Amino acid sequence: MNTFFLIAIIVLVFLVIFQISKASEYVSVLKGEEKSRKQNNKINAFLMIVFLILGLIGVWWCNDLFYHKTLLYVGSASSQGKMIDELMWITLIITGIVFFLTQILLFWFSFKYQESDKRKPLYFTHSNKLEIIWTGIPAITMTVLVVFGLKYWFKFTANAPKNAQVIEVTGHQFGWEFRYPGRDGILGRKNYKLVDPAKGNPLGVDWSDAASHDDIHVAATVHVVVNRPVKFVINSMDVIHDVGLPQFRMKMDAVPGTPTTEWFTPIYTTEEMKKRTGNPDFTYEIACDQMCGKGHFTMRGVIIVETQKEFNEWMIKQRPEYLRAKKFLANASADSTKTVAFVNQPAK
Amino acid sequence: MSNEEILHEKPLVVHESDHASHEHHKQSFISKYIFSQDHKMISRQFLVTGIIWAVIGGLFSVIFRLQLGFPDQTFPILEDLFGHWAQGGRLDPEFYYALVTMHGTILVFFVLTAGLSGTFSNYLIPLQIGARDMASPFLNMLSYWFFFAASIVMFSSLFLTTGPASGGWTIYPPLSALGDAMDGSKSGMDFWLASMALFIISTLLGGLNYITTILNMRTKGMFMTRLPLTIWAFLFTAILGVLTFPVLLSAVVLLLFDRHLGTSFYLSDIVINGKILPNQGGSPILFQHLFWFLGHPEVYIIALPAMGITSEVISTNSRKPIFGYMAMVGSFFAIAILSFLVWAHHMFVSGLNPFLGSFFVLFTLLIAVPSAIKVFNWLTTLWKGNIHFTPAMLFAIGFVSLFISGGLTGIWLGNSTLDLHLHDTYFVIAHFHLVMGVASMFGMFAGIYHWYPKMFGRFMNNTLSYMHFWTTFIGAYLIFWPMHYEGLAGMPRRYYDFSNWESFKMFAGLNTFISIVAMIVFAAQFLFIFNFFYSIYKGRKLTEKNKNPWAGTTMEWTTPIHPPHGNWIGEIPEVYRWPYDYGKDGRDYIPQTEPIGAEEKQH
Numbered sequence: 001m002n003t004f005f006l007i008a009i010i011v012l013v014f015l016v017i018f019q020i021s022k023a024s025e026y027v028s029v030l031k032g033e034e035k036s037r038k039q040n041n042k043i044n045a046f047l048m049i050v051f052l053i054l055g056l057i058g059v060w061w062c063n064d065l066f067y068h069k070t071l072l073y074v075g076s077a078s079s080q081g082k083m084i085d086e087l088m089w090i091t092l093i094i095t096g097i098v099f100f101l102t103q104i105l106l107f108w109f110s111f112k113y114q115e116s117d118k119r120k121p122l123y124f125t126h127s128n129k130l131e132i133i134w135t136g137i138p139a140i141t142m143t144v145l146v147v148f149g150l151k152y153w154f155k156f157t158a159n160a161p162k163n164a165q166v167i168e169v170t171g172h173q174f175g176w177e178f179r180y181p182g183r184d185g186i187l188g189r190k191n192y193k194l195v196d197p198a199k200g201n202p203l204g205v206d207w208s209d210a211a212s213h214d215d216i217h218v219a220a221t222v223h224v225v226v227n228r229p230v231k232f233v234i235n236s237m238d239v240i241h242d243v244g245l246p247q248f249r250m251k252m253d254a255v256p257g258t259p260t261t262e263w264f265t266p267i268y269t270t271e272e273m274k275k276r277t278g279n280p281d282f283t284y285e286i287a288c289d290q291m292c293g294k295g296h297f298t299m300r301g302v303i304i305v306e307t308q309k310e311f312n313e314w315m316i317k318q319r320p321e322y323l324r325a326k327k328f329l330a331n332a333s334a335d336s337t338k339t340v341a342f343v344n345q346p347a348k
Numbered sequence: 349m350s351n352e353e354i355l356h357e358k359p360l361v362v363h364e365s366d367h368a369s370h371e372h373h374k375q376s377f378i379s380k381y382i383f384s385q386d387h388k389m390i391s392r393q394f395l396v397t398g399i400i401w402a403v404i405g406g407l408f409s410v411i412f413r414l415q416l417g418f419p420d421q422t423f424p425i426l427e428d429l430f431g432h433w434a435q436g437g438r439l440d441p442e443f444y445y446a447l448v449t450m451h452g453t454i455l456v457f458f459v460l461t462a463g464l465s466g467t468f469s470n471y472l473i474p475l476q477i478g479a480r481d482m483a484s485p486f487l488n489m490l491s492y493w494f495f496f497a498a499s500i501v502m503f504s505s506l507f508l509t510t511g512p513a514s515g516g517w518t519i520y521p522p523l524s525a526l527g528d529a530m531d532g533s534k535s536g537m538d539f540w541l542a543s544m545a546l547f548i549i550s551t552l553l554g555g556l557n558y559i560t561t562i563l564n565m566r567t568k569g570m571f572m573t574r575l576p577l578t579i580w581a582f583l584f585t586a587i588l589g590v591l592t593f594p595v596l597l598s599a600v601v602l603l604l605f606d607r608h609l610g611t612s613f614y615l616s617d618i619v620i621n622g623k624i625l626p627n628q629g630g631s632p633i634l635f636q637h638l639f640w641f642l643g644h645p646e647v648y649i650i651a652l653p654a655m656g657i658t659s660e661v662i663s664t665n666s667r668k669p670i671f672g673y674m675a676m677v678g679s680f681f682a683i684a685i686l687s688f689l690v691w692a693h694h695m696f697v698s699g700l701n702p703f704l705g706s707f708f709v710l711f712t713l714l715i716a717v718p719s720a721i722k723v724f725n726w727l728t729t730l731w732k733g734n735i736h737f738t739p740a741m742l743f744a745i746g747f748v749s750l751f752i753s754g755g756l757t758g759i760w761l762g763n764s765t766l767d768l769h770l771h772d773t774y775f776v777i778a779h780f781h782l783v784m785g786v787a788s789m790f791g792m793f794a795g796i797y798h799w800y801p802k803m804f805g806r807f808m809n810n811t812l813s814y815m816h817f818w819t820t821f822i823g824a825y826l827i828f829w830p831m832h833y834e835g836l837a838g839m840p841r842r843y844y845d846f847s848n849w850e851s852f853k854m855f856a857g858l859n860t861f862i863s864i865v866a867m868i869v870f871a872a873q874f875l876f877i878f879n880f881f882y883s884i885y886k887g888r889k890l891t892e893k894n895k896n897p898w899a900g901t902t903m904e905w906t907t908p909i910h911p912p913h914g915n916w917i918g919e920i921p922e923v924y925r926w927p928y929d930y931g932k933d934g935r936d937y938i939p940q941t942e943p944i945g946a947e948e949k950q951h
Binding site: 003010014018021022024025028029031035041042044047048051055058059062063066067068069072081083084088089091094095098099101102103105106107109110111114115116119120121124125126127130131134135138139142145146149150152153156157170172173179193195204220237238239240242244246247248250251252253256257258260270280281282283284285287288289290291292293294295296297298300318337342 | 373403424431438441442445468471514515516520522523526527529530531580585613616617618619622625628629630631633643666667668669671672674686699702704706707709710713714716717720721723724725727728730731732733734735736737742745747748752753757759760763765766767768769771772773775800809810811813815818821822825829830836837838840842843844845846848849850851854855860871874875888905928930931932934938
């Protein structure tokens with residue numbers, strides 16, 4: 001019933017608008033078209049300047065309402081992110097100046113040079129001087145931004161520092177898996193054809209590689225140490241995903257068949273961030289940023305940044321995945337004819 | 349409207365004309381309105397089809413905005429309309445993604461490419477360069493009918509059991525290649541690919557025709573340097589289309605192979621739904637290269653015609669020549685060239701080699717230079733003008749404003765360092781909706797309001813037009829401006845629901861606000877649609893006295909009110925000057941067809 005009323009009201013509003021518009025056309029014919037055209041011109045010129053003023057107030061108001069909800073307000077939680085924020089501020093100032101300058105000129109000119117019987121428009125076709133100025137200045141400004149941007153870009157995309165903690169991240173519809181290299185510091189080989197969750201091998205680790213025997217696999221939540229660089233080696237099992245880390249200002253796609261990497265240095269623990277943001281529920285979230293299917297929006301991971309001591313306490317409780325998978329291996333070697341059969345079993 | 353009417357209106361002229369080329373033979377309904385080879389009719393066909401698609405695409409955005417704005421509420425009416433796609437009055441995530449995908453596809457390709465370039469290239473090229481029709485009217489007709497066929501295929505995909513394509517308008521494989529990955533990647537994707545193949549053919553037929561016509565069929569005296577900027581814009585648009593759409597076709601064909609013939613162009617190492625696929629060695633990144641090699645020039649295919657129309661409308665209604673004509677042409681050229689060298693800025697975080705990425709940063713930021721030149725030239729054209737705020741002029745000024753707002757954030761996103769944070773967030777949504785979505789829509793509206801009297805021989809209602817402009821303009825900013833803040837918080841695009849995310853859920857109130865404004869703006873478009881169709885039949889008629897209602901200098905206004913097939917009765921007029929002699933030597937305007945006076949200095 002409500003819907004019906006709503007539709008009826010909308011239709012009525014439209015009918016009224018159409019009637020008014022039609023009537024105004026007749027009135028303008030009666031008044032003299034030239035006269036009413038000039039009147040309309042004045043109204044629209046006035047609206048232009050009103051739009052400019054209200055628009056500028058709106059820009060300020062919008063900033064007032066939402067600035068503290070952006071991540072710029074608390075600052076980045078990684079040392080790389082700090083540099084990104086810095087470049088963001090430089091860019092904001094440059095584009096901000098251009099924005100206000102050009103928008104104000106646009107609407108101010110529109111208002112000021114509205115049609116008037118007294119004015120003769122200027123026959124002004126070109127001016128090399130002006131054109132050189134406004135080709136040159138943007139070109140120089142862009143060069144500055146490119147130089148800054150690339151300086152940071154090469155820094156972030158270079159190899160991670162030697163002391164970085166390497167963690168393998170694997171995305172799948174719709175969740176994240178993490179693998180630590182264990183005591184030997186080496187991630188064991190993988191082969192996607194070995195994937196078999198039913199046999200304790202959801203990631204397709206090749207157990208014949210001894211380096212895999214101490215690897216630790218955890219799902220959904222990853223622990224990292226504050227102030228130590230973390231390097232994610234990123235894989236995907238099915239479609240393209242993206243490891244999006246808004247608080248660390250990092251993003252990298254997870255591409256099936258092509259491993260990618262991203263590294264950063266977290267500088268605040270989760271506990272510290274709870275205080276900094278004033279939000280007791282604060283968590284570092286991994287958001288999938290590449291459309292990956294109907295559960296895309298649920299593809300959430302959690303990063304817990306903690307001190308080395310807390311991390312060690314946590315890590316000591318983890319058991320290598322190999323220990324869980326071993327019993328299946330024993331069975332398999334007892335009956336080697338069945339090893340191929342799991343290939344087509346559906347995952348849970 | 350019809351040729352018969354023209355015969356009755358001005359019988360003398362027709363009889364005086366002794367040219368065999370425009371005998372007014374009787375045309376049947378079919379050859380005149382359906383399989384017409386007259387560029388003016390084809391243009392109107394593109395326009396009306398584009399409007400229908402715009403309503404569908406816009407409606408889709410309203411429906412998915414319902415989900416984003418009111419994630420906790422149910423709307424029983426949705427279940428009545430969409431059945432199992434909206435059980436209990438709440439959109440199914442799969443359907444949500446289908447709507448998002450179709451919204452993008454429809455608006456980018458069917459409305460802002462076919463609807464914008466198809467309409468105005470067809471309408472204005474022959475009329476403004478002084479040609480009787482396109483180089484090949486028959487190919488031109490085919491161009492529309494391929495577009496129509498593409499439309500039918502895409503439209504029918506909406507009714508598939510598994511739904512239309514739903515992997516985003518960029519259809520990245522493997523998601524789009526594997527039916528197991530998503531329902532929309534089942535037959536919906538095949539329909540999408542088939543439709544796009546037809547669409548590409550349509551664009552190529554049209555584009556080749558536009559280029560040939562502009563280069564070969566200009567009237568006497570219409571040198572390239574005397575072309576209105578609209579024509580320059582259409583020329584570069586057509587060149588971009590002809591050079592890039594075939595690459596999309598190759599991407600489409602390879603994707604079809606991967607889907608049905610077991611090839612592995614884009615597939616490698618995949619385990620999906622518990623199935624281990626045999627494909628190895630392919631690269632999903634290859635698809636992204638092929639897609640964006642079209643995809644980025646595509647945004648200029650959308651933007652350039654809008655820029656051309658804006659230049660023309662601003663100059664005409666400022667009663668002042670366009671400032672820096674050659675700089676405008678030069679910047680079109682620069683944009684066209686650079687647009688081929690920036691595609692991978694969509695792929696900074698895709699696993700692309702970072703060193704390669706740095707070149708794309710450079711070229712992307714360089715493209716800001718010709719764009720800045722354009723903006724400054726438009727501003728200088730307004731300066732010391734005598735501005736007539738016709739509805740077209742309002743939309744042109746709106747275009748400039750939106751283009752500035754959206755263009756400046758391009759400098760953020762084009763810089764790979766900042767893209768690390770902003771990629772695929774609402775910042776991107778805000779950026780491209782302002783700079784190419786809404787702005788080009790405004791260019792299209794400017795074009796429609798400006799040339800409507802020429803197209804239909806009648807005026808649109810001014811009051812409705814003004815209301816349409818102000819609601820749309822204010823609404824566009826209210827919708828997209830606050831999205832920058834969501835993007836700066838890292839809020840990802842293409843999310844169905846944010847309520848489980850600690851990092852993004854604080855924007856619930858803002859999302860509701862944006863959804864409400866989006867609905868109002870969508871409703872306001874019906875002011876335009878009603879005005880458009882009503883005025884075709886009931887609008888105030890043009891008379892012989894005001895057949896050039898905006899006092900324009902260009903050639904289309906020298907044709908009869910209802911130009912026949914062939915456009916001019918008798919000889920095609922000769923051109924003696926550039927198209928921007930406004931306010932010269934104390935005269936309001938001097939048509940291009942008027943010879944240079946003895947005392948006059950030639951521009």
